[in-house]
Amino acid sequence: MGSITIPxxxxxxxxxxxxxxxxxxxxxxxxxAIIDILGHRNANQRMRISQAYQQLxxxxxxxxxxxxxxxxxxxxxxxxxxxxxxxxxxxAKEALLSVIIEIACASSPHHLIAxxxxxxxxxxxxxxxxxxxxxxxxxxxxxRYEREEVDETLAKSEAVTLHDSI
Numbered sequence: 001m002g003s004i005t006i007p008x009x010x011x012x013x014x015x016x017x018x019x020x021x022x023x024x025x026x027x028x029x030x031x032x033a034i035i036d037i038l039g040h041r042n043a044n045q046r047m048r049i050s051q052a053y054q055q056l057x058x059x060x061x062x063x064x065x066x067x068x069x070x071x072x073x074x075x076x077x078x079x080x081x082x083x084x085x086x087x088x089x090x091x092a093k094e095a096l097l098s099v100i101i102e103i104a105c106a107s108s109p110h111h112l113i114a115x116x117x118x119x120x121x122x123x124x125x126x127x128x129x130x131x132x133x134x135x136x137x138x139x140x141x142x143x144r145y146e147r148e149e150v151d152e153t154l155a156k157s158e159a160v161t162l163h164d165s166i
């Protein structure tokens with residue numbers, strides 16, 4: 001997520017949770033307050049805010065955000081407020097192969113293990129099983145060339161295109 005500026009002094013997670021709860025109350029939602037808090041905290045700070053919110057109100061911050069926000073803004077804030085391994089597990093579930101490759105190649109081994117664990121917890125199957133299942137479905141659903149004669153120039157061109165996209 002890009003560069004952020006964190007206020008100095010940094011409010012406590014409890015103070016941030018109270019401000020978020022206030023932003024959810026009354027008519028409408030104070031979206032600017034949500035941005036001012038969550039938009040100026042790093043992932044670890046957002047996780048501590050989420051934990052404090054759960055302890056204070058016996059409700060998940062993500063659930064509160066989900067009920068208060070909608071549309072693309074709501075989706076973005078919820079993904080932003082989600083713990084990175086949890087977020088990446090959700091993205092992997094919905095993602096195309098390129099996103100899965102990005103997560104796998106750009107993550108540290110520790111983070112990748114955390115993503116796989118979160119994926120398994122949320123979707124009751126391993127990330128590997130789901131990828132394999134999707135690849136198998138794509139293979140049997142795709143168009144197959146039926147002629148015996150193969151255009152080698154076209155085949156090489158398509159192989160280069162496929163290689164470049166992966």
